Amino acid sequence: MPLPPPLFENDVHATLRSAARRWARTEIAPFAHAWEEQGEFPRALYESAAAAGVLGIGYPETYGGAGGDLSHVLAAAEEFILEGKSVGVAVGLGSHRIALPPILLVGTEAQKQKFLPPVLRGEQIAALAITEPGGGSDVASLTTRAVREGDHYLVSGAKMFITSGCRADFLVTAVRTGGDGHAGISLLVIEREHGFTVSRKLAKMGWWASDTAEIAFDGCRVPVSNLLGEEHQGFVPIMMNFSVERLLLASNCVAIAELAYRESMAYARERQAFGRSVSGFQVTRHKLADMATRLAAARALTQEVLQRHLRGEMVTGLAAMAKNAATDMCSAVCDQAVQIHGGYGYMREYVVERLFRDARLYPIGGGTREIMNEVISKTEGY
Amino acid sequence: MKILVALKRVADPDNANKVKIPPSGDRIDTAGLEWKPNPFDEYALEAALRLTEDGKAPKARAGEVVVVTFGPKETEQTLRAALATGADRAIRVDVTDDKLDGALVARALKALVEREKPDVVLMGKQAVDGDSNQVGQSLAELLDWPMATFAATIQEEQGALLVGREVDGGVAVLRVRLPAVVTVDLRIVAPTSVYSLKTARTHKYNDGVRFAALPAIMASKKKPLAEVKLADLTADSGLKVQYHGFEPPPARKAGIKVKDVADLVARLKNEAKVL
Ligand SMILES: Cc1cc2nc3c(=O)[nH]c(=O)nc-3n(C[C@H](O)[C@H](O)[C@H](O)COP(=O)(O)OP(=O)(O)OC[C@H]3O[C@@H](n4cnc5c(N)ncnc54)[C@H](O)[C@@H]3O)c2cc1C
Ligand SMILES: Cc1cc2nc3c(=O)[nH]c(=O)nc-3n(C[C@H](O)[C@H](O)[C@H](O)COP(=O)(O)OP(=O)(O)OC[C@H]3O[C@@H](n4cnc5c(N)ncnc54)[C@H](O)[C@@H]3O)c2cc1C
Numbered sequence: 324m325p326l327p328p329p330l331f332e333n334d335v336h337a338t339l340r341s342a343a344r345r346w347a348r349t350e351i352a353p354f355a356h357a358w359e360e361q362g363e364f365p366r367a368l369y370e371s372a373a374a375a376g377v378l379g380i381g382y383p384e385t386y387g388g389a390g391g392d393l394s395h396v397l398a399a400a401e402e403f404i405l406e407g408k409s410v411g412v413a414v415g416l417g418s419h420r421i422a423l424p425p426i427l428l429v430g431t432e433a434q435k436q437k438f439l440p441p442v443l444r445g446e447q448i449a450a451l452a453i454t455e456p457g458g459g460s461d462v463a464s465l466t467t468r469a470v471r472e473g474d475h476y477l478v479s480g481a482k483m484f485i486t487s488g489c490r491a492d493f494l495v496t497a498v499r500t501g502g503d504g505h506a507g508i509s510l511l512v513i514e515r516e517h518g519f520t521v522s523r524k525l526a527k528m529g530w531w532a533s534d535t536a537e538i539a540f541d542g543c544r545v546p547v548s549n550l551l552g553e554e555h556q557g558f559v560p561i562m563m564n565f566s567v568e569r570l571l572l573a574s575n576c577v578a579i580a581e582l583a584y585r586e587s588m589a590y591a592r593e594r595q596a597f598g599r600s601v602s603g604f605q606v607t608r609h610k611l612a613d614m615a616t617r618l619a620a621a622r623a624l625t626q627e628v629l630q631r632h633l634r635g636e637m638v639t640g641l642a643a644m645a646k647n648a649a650t651d652m653c654s655a656v657c658d659q660a661v662q663i664h665g666g667y668g669y670m671r672e673y674v675v676e677r678l679f680r681d682a683r684l685y686p687i688g689g690g691t692r693e694i695m696n697e698v699i700s701k702t703e704g705y
Numbered sequence: 706m707k708i709l710v711a712l713k714r715v716a717d718p719d720n721a722n723k724v725k726i727p728p729s730g731d732r733i734d735t736a737g738l739e740w741k742p743n744p745f746d747e748y749a750l751e752a753a754l755r756l757t758e759d760g761k762a763p764k765a766r767a768g769e770v771v772v773v774t775f776g777p778k779e780t781e782q783t784l785r786a787a788l789a790t791g792a793d794r795a796i797r798v799d800v801t802d803d804k805l806d807g808a809l810v811a812r813a814l815k816a817l818v819e820r821e822k823p824d825v826v827l828m829g830k831q832a833v834d835g836d837s838n839q840v841g842q843s844l845a846e847l848l849d850w851p852m853a854t855f856a857a858t859i860q861e862e863q864g865a866l867l868v869g870r871e872v873d874g875g876v877a878v879l880r881v882r883l884p885a886v887v888t889v890d891l892r893i894v895a896p897t898s899v900y901s902l903k904t905a906r907t908h909k910y911n912d913g914v915r916f917a918a919l920p921a922i923m924a925s926k927k928k929p930l931a932e933v934k935l936a937d938l939t940a941d942s943g944l945k946v947q948y949h950g951f952e953p954p955p956a957r958k959a960g961i962k963v964k965d966v967a968d969l970v971a972r973l974k975n976e977a978k979v980l
Binding site: 334335337338339341342345346349374375376377380384389390391395 | 741782785786789911913914916917918919920921922923925926
């Protein structure tokens with residue numbers, strides 16, 4: 324391992340990492356390439372992850388979770404990427420990480436009991452549906468309408484780029500119940516039986532093993548009991564979800580970059596050119612040194628923001644900084660990883676080729692690089 | 706049933722290329738190595754857990770599983786992980802690897818067995834670092850207990866274990882009366898390898914070693930972990946095996962390409978001399 328374990332981690336994390344690592348090595352890694360090429364992984368993997376105790380980390384045991392906090396979530400997610408070697412599988416398995424927190428945050432006890440346990444047992448798939456075909460960054464302008472009719476909402480509109488949306492059993496959906504702007508937004512759990520349709524499974528640059536859907540609501544009848552929190556009060560839980568999501572994405576980037584770095588180190592040592600190993604050239608060693616340095620820096624920032632979050636500090640701006648630092652780092656490291664692999668780095672059979680494509684999502688998803696800078700501008704007060 | 710499981714921490718065999726030998730050649734440099742439990746010992750722990758439960762309700766222990774390791778403070782991590790998967794109690798015998806050999810471990814384990822009075826001592830057939838394959842056999846001899854080595858299946862009976870051992874051309878089944886020493890092979894963690902009296906014969910375990918879930922990992926911090934001095938277990942800490950030098954295996958030479966089958970056969974015959 325090029326870097327020692329994160330400073331704030333203890334024995335519990337170490338044991339958890341080794342369990343997650345072992346699970347990912349046996350249950351993901353052998354199939355990673357095939358599932359990425361097929362654009363899907365078996366649904367049974369959710370149950371396998373649940374049985375191994377790695378799906379419900381970070382959720383209370385009362386709802387079938389495994390307990391622990393965000394530091395445990397990130398540690399396990401990193402091992403999934405490092406040892407499973409499929410970013411697509413890791414993010415597909417993890418779509419509940421962004422879908423369930425609003426339920427936990429503002430849902431009623433009955434809603435928590437209904438929606439959390441089946442997902443944490445690996446029997447149901449949950450997805451978060453905020454982004455729309457017409458816009459993602461400007462959440463406050465979303466147009467999917469939910470009109471109250473007795474004890475139901477009639478929902479019409481569309482959602483775009485929804486991770487795990489093709490197979491989701493329910494969508495935690497941002498809808499407009501009121502007037503314009505953020506004060507008219509509510510969160511609704513829309514279940515498959517309410518009749519949403521998957522318009523298409525989108526073909527993507529990376530994250531192939533994870534399905535991404537465009538979804539249509541054509542007068543879906545959703546019971547009012549599926550409203551999360553107060554009507555018109557959906558914007559705040561959506562925004563609160565974002566800080567955690569951004570830390571997750573930053574930590575994904577740290578893991579992806581570390582994997583790309585490890586692969587590059589090993590390749591540079593093995594590959595011969597001009598009578599020596601490629602790592603025998605100073606220019607290669609310096610590339611690797613720069614990769615390791617940027618990786619260490621982004622990891623340190625991500626870990627610091629994580630610690631502040633765990634202490635209960637508001638980390639809106641810092642989480643945005645961590646995301647930008649980590650996504651920039653990850654793109655740069657993966658680019659260099661491909662370079663070190665020469666022609667093979669451009670070939671699908673090499674992991675770094677895939678990581679290079681996977682990395683490109685991160686400055687876009689979960690709030691774009693530019694939106695992060697908007698957030699930072701606001702919290703910094705200029 | 707009370708089971709004592711011996712668990713050794715070994716350098717991760719998947720990272721064997723990180724093993725370094727200093728120019729003096731007098732030892733192996735362990736700095737920077739990744740450690741993990743000896744896989745065969747992990748299998749022994751899994752077998753011990755299966756023997757002390759009803760497979761349908763694996764959280765409740767019927768009996769007690771005590772894990773013991775010989776190692777420095779850091780090996781407590783290995784013990785905690787074992788406690789997290791279900792062991793009840795742990796013992797660390799404080800000593801470093803270079804002060805041990807198989808015979809000494811067996812002598813110390815004998816003393817520990819006399820204290821703990823388990824019905825069964827379970828351990829891996831060998832540790833994947835030294836591959837010595839000695840401790841189980843030596844311990845059984847010292848205790849004058851029945852033993853079964855290389856167990857692929859274990860079935861609990863009243864006061865005995867029915868142990869299947871894979872041998873050339875078939876499976877030999879031994880009935881060992883308790884107390885006994887059993888060393889396990891890798892097939893012991895297959896879905897239908899181990900049955901306690903409580904577990905229905907129709908039950909199928911997940912293949913492999915169970916995973917420690919986070920709540921159990923956290924709870925393991927509260928389980929008892931005792932430290933014992935080697936000197937308290939045996940007055941004789943002399944070593945029968947002494948290491949006189951270490952050298953890395955020769956670097957692999959580049960392969961050759963053969964022209965055709967005839968060329969291959971000729972080389973196998975004349976150069977490799979295997980035909
Ligand atoms: C693989 C994948 C998975 C996804 N999964 C999910 C999911 O599960 N659920 C979900 O709800 N969404 C998901 N998304 C959507 C993602 O969150 C959005 O793509 C993202 O928020 C950007 O929105 P957009 O694509 O509509 O881009 P737009 O908002 O159209 O932005 C286009 C460009 O304009 C820039 N821009 C926009 N506003 C400003 C501004 N104020 N200042 C400066 N520049 C600006 C952006 O930075 C960007 O460069 C996913 C996306 C992808 C690609
Ligand atoms: C899509 C594609 C199409 C191609 N088409 C053709 C074709 O039609 N015909 C053909 O003959 N080839 C073709 N190639 C091969 C291409 O020219 C080689 O991939 C390229 O020359 C690099 O060689 P390599 O892949 O063996 O990398 P390597 O030589 O193994 O290089 C690996 C890494 O080591 C670095 N390195 C090597 N030597 C040194 C040094 N002395 N100092 C510092 N760094 C060094 C490299 O820059 C690289 O980062 C193609 C490749 C691709 C990907």
